[in-house]
Amino acid sequence: MISLNGSSFLSNSLSGISTLSHSRRKASPGVVMVAQGSSNNRRGGERKVGAVLENTLVNEIKDKDGSSSILEMDSKSTVGGGVQDVYGEDRATEDQLVTPWTTSVASGYSLLRDPHHNKGLAFSEKERDAHYLRGLLPPTVVTQDLQVKKMMHNIRQYQVPLQRYMAMMDLQNMNERLFYKVLINNVEELLPVVYTPTVGEACQKYGSIFRRPQGLYISLREKGKILEVLKNWPEKNIQVIVVTDGERILGLGDLGCQGMGIPVGKLALYAALGGIRPSASLPVTIDVGTNNEKLLKDEFYIGLRQKRATGQEYAELLDEFMSAVKQNYGEKVLIQFEDFANHNAFELLAKYRKTHLVFNDDIQGTASVVLAGIVAALKLVGGTLAEHTFLFLGAGEAGTGIAELIALEMSKQTKAPLEETRKKIWLVDSKGLIVSSRKESLQHFKQPWAHDHEPIKNLLDAVKSIKPTVLIGSSGVGKTFTKEVVEAMASFNEKPVILALSNPTSQSECTAEEAYNWSKGRAIFASGSPFDPVEYKDKVFVSGQANNAYIFPGFGLGLIISGAIRVHDDMLLAASEALAAEVTQENFDKGLIFPPFSNIRKISAQIAARVAAKAYELGLATRLPQPENLVQYAESCMYSPDYRSYR
Ligand SMILES: NC(=O)C1=CN([C@@H]2O[C@H](COP(=O)(O)OP(=O)(O)OC[C@H]3O[C@@H](n4cnc5c(N)ncnc54)[C@H](OP(=O)(O)O)[C@@H]3O)[C@@H](O)[C@H]2O)C=CC1
Ligand SMILES: CC(=O)C(=O)O
């Protein structure tokens, strides 16, 4: 008898999965996959799962290239139970000992419903014979390229962005390789669909559009059992976790459990943009409740219906999660904190950066990408970093994170102490300009920015008084760069640099059109969410996207290929330099300070190489010996979404 639990149950309502103790297996050369065994097995009862058969099958379907790089384990780990992977683990044996998962053979109907192996109409005649697919598919055999073309044709029929998002999520749940092929080949068109701005709306409506669960939900109810919950996830060789508690989703506030769209989206970008294999990534949402009254009253809300837990209760859950991750996946798993509210984000980062490989994307990734954009912008506006003056609207994670990295880079360039270089940077929060007279009442992360100045209540007055050359919006509040603010910037700057970082588009401090119109075409503009090109006085202005999506995929890849055990600020600077170096003269000629996303995999390889090189230099890398050519190595490690042949 087959017993389906956990995710195999969720994804195989009519499954034809045969576990290895199933009688049909001997005659069935199916695709080896991991599925969940019976709860008896799970409790350590008698278990009759053998590894012998898997070896035979796996040998039949193993990749031709037999690549052994870390990131190419895909072919062996998801298709090949019982194989020695590059960590030297025998998966089947370990499965039997520590997880509820057994290795199973998917063929026929179940193979078509397994997103990791399904190829739809692209199954060849031979594969249809070998894997019991005859009659389950119409006669046509098509190429993956034709499937991509068809998918794009279908997606373009949808006028509503959320429908496009749902079509992409359905594809991810149905045919993972096709999803990534479509995304990689059409990255500029689809980034706004699977990522900001549409992912924001998807999170707001996650409960009503919810079809199949993605990622791992860890709520207060799982307290004391988080290690067990992690073991419910079918993949064991996890390399990157993106975790949120949903309290600050983009600039949309507390979306509770429905923030899951963010880790799912970020990890899709890790694979598509950075080449991390999808099976090595794990999206996690920690659900401690929500203070969003609208969601608490929404009958379709999917999370715990209670106010957010705080203080010790919150800290203990997070601590249990962090320990369980380390225990289950080792110390080289990268944990990316995403969209936590700042009253937790800074503390979590400070606490766990000493013991875990952690990275806060909103504080650190954003800092790295914006520094890169500014360094590139200097080519257009002239001067050194230290010769510029910076003003931020928003003094939270993004604002103070960017400010600190700019000050650090300035300090490295000029040899001036950090306390001095910080004085070139000013921040405005919801109460006005951050000045020394407010110091006592400021949160700790704002205190370094409390410079001597008379109090100023609003942005326009701050702009007029500070006269910044660079204005950065990181407030999460839309339309705050008003006509007066942009005109003031343009009145004392030949080329004002204006970055409206807040996401999604509705929260952008101003639009591209406003920035160019109000500055009379002189602004160097980039935004967190993309804007279409703008025509101003017969000239077309293309604005860049100042988004951490440029950094985190390559950054994570660099950490993984070097086996880094900690993140260091110098790695963020290295990533910044690598990104800034990718902006070409052709980009500058268009006024762009970021390269197009169409080249992102090449850019990610460059970023990864610089980050890895820094990890080796700092003695934080454990993967030895260091590869001679890190760029080539990074590229060779990248996940390919091309179908493999199941012979
Ligand atoms: N483009 C990108 O790559 C990224 C963009 N972001 C975006 O940046 C925004 C902010 O994120 P994050 O820094 O994490 O958020 P935080 O909540 O940490 O910070 C928000 C800051 O904005 C200030 N603020 C809020 N309202 C106003 C207002 N009306 N006037 C002036 N200041 C205001 C807050 O002030 P106070 O402290 O007084 O409450 C706080 O300092 C979000 O929209 C997010 O999507 C974030 C990360 C990356
Ligand atoms: C881009 C991103 O990380 C944010 O807006 O939070």
Ligand SMILES: [Mg+2]
């Ligand atoms: Mg974020």
